[in-house]
Amino acid sequence: MTVGMGMGVRRLLLAIAVALVGGAGVVTGVSVEDGDGDGVAEILAPRPPRVSLSYTPAQGSAPISPTEQIKVTATDGELREVALTPSGGSAGAPSGGSAGTPSGGAPAGTPSGGAAAGTPVRGTLAPDRRSWSPAEPLRYGTTYTWSGTAADAQGKTVPLTGTVTTVKPSKLVRGTLNIGDGRTVGVATPVQLQFSGHVTDRAAVERALTVTASVPTEGSWGWLQDESGGSRVHWRTKDYWKPGTKVTVSAKLFGVSYGDGAYGATDLSTTFTIGRAQVTRADVTSHQLVVIRDGKQVASYPASYGLDSDPNRNTRSGVHVITEKFTDKRMVSQQYGYDVMEKWAVRMSNNGEFIHANPATTGVQGSTNVSHGCVNLSTADAKAYYDSAMYGDPVEVSGSGVKLSARDGDIWVWTMDWAAWQRLSSL
DSSP: HHHHHHHHHHHHHHHHHHHHHTOOOOOOOOOOSSSSOOOOOOOOOOOOOOOOEEEOOOTTTOOTTTTTTTEEEEEEEEEEEEEEEOOOOOSSSOOOOOOOOOOOOOOTTTTOSSSSTTSSSOOEETSSSEEEESHHHOTTOOOEEEEEEEOOOOOEEEEOOOOBBBBOSSSSOEEEEOOOOEEEEEEEEEEEEEEOOOOSHHHHHHHEEEESSOOOOEEEEEEEEEETTEEEEEEEEESSSOOOOOEEEOOBBBBBBBEEEEEEOOOOEEEEEEEEEEEEEEEETEEEEEEETTTEEEEEEEOOOOOTTTTGGGGOBBBEEOOOOEEEEEEEETTEEEEEEEEEEEETTSSSSSEEEEEGTTTTTTTOOOOOSSEOOOOOHHHHHHHHHHTTTEEEEEESSBOGGGGOOOOOOOOOHHHHTTTTTTO
């Protein structure tokens, strides 16, 4: 009786299964025991979902840079809902600012993007619904939680789970570019990027920097000694810029590790134009200041350069670059005992060298060098030169016994030959 009842039950259950299949029902996992034993047939056993999920970075990974790839991918199915939600964070989402200032005028490094705590990150779902990735920057020092579901062809689902954590920098380093958006500058202008702290991993930072010109232009980055509390890197062309060139500088620094726990605070960018080609030739032995514009001489001014007999007062030989202009400039020297106001002063070096008006030397301008290193002109000539000068114009000084060098100012990039300059790159 026991055997017969077991066989009867199995036949009955099998018949029910067949009937369900015949009636367009869905039955999975039917099995019937053929041997002896008292087990009941396993019918309607649930099949696990076929869809599986993979995460980048993998679950359990160490904290990552907020610019590293983040992605969830469904295999043998599709994503239904996806959310990546921050639980909290610190500073530092990029916003595409220029010349050291993010969009909207906030100081560089100010939190200005990325989802706020509790608000899911905006993302992009692939057209085939098999992958999703963030469409906005993440923030430093934040843990994000995955949620949502993925489903296979039969509608069986699995949940998105796990977390992504971004690094918390020990220090955020800001950067400032020397040229603002929309400016027009001279043909000797270098791109200067000044950092607020030391950069240990120079190669990583340099890989994040690009300079794009509207005409083919050869140039190279070069790292100079730290100054103003941080590292600095300049981009110099092999030869002077071609007039009219449109230049775009991009510094994708947010998320870049500078080494020693420091990271970039924000991205930077700027776009500028190279103006007319004005080159000033200053041969101290000629006692003339000659202005060449677009290949033609447009002016020659009688001048008095630095006193030849005193090396400390020599006007330095080498390519200087104009950086500032002042209608009135106070000039002070404790060493030489003067404190004066001079008109129409054009700075060509941070060592104190200017081209400016000096009525006191008008009588010797054009014949004798008597200044303390500046280029003295008459008031009328100094005003004319002031009006023509532009940031980034080169002043080619020659004939003196002392050469321009790194100790003379912030823009000395043209004192090196091209091969030597290229060696300052970290790539």
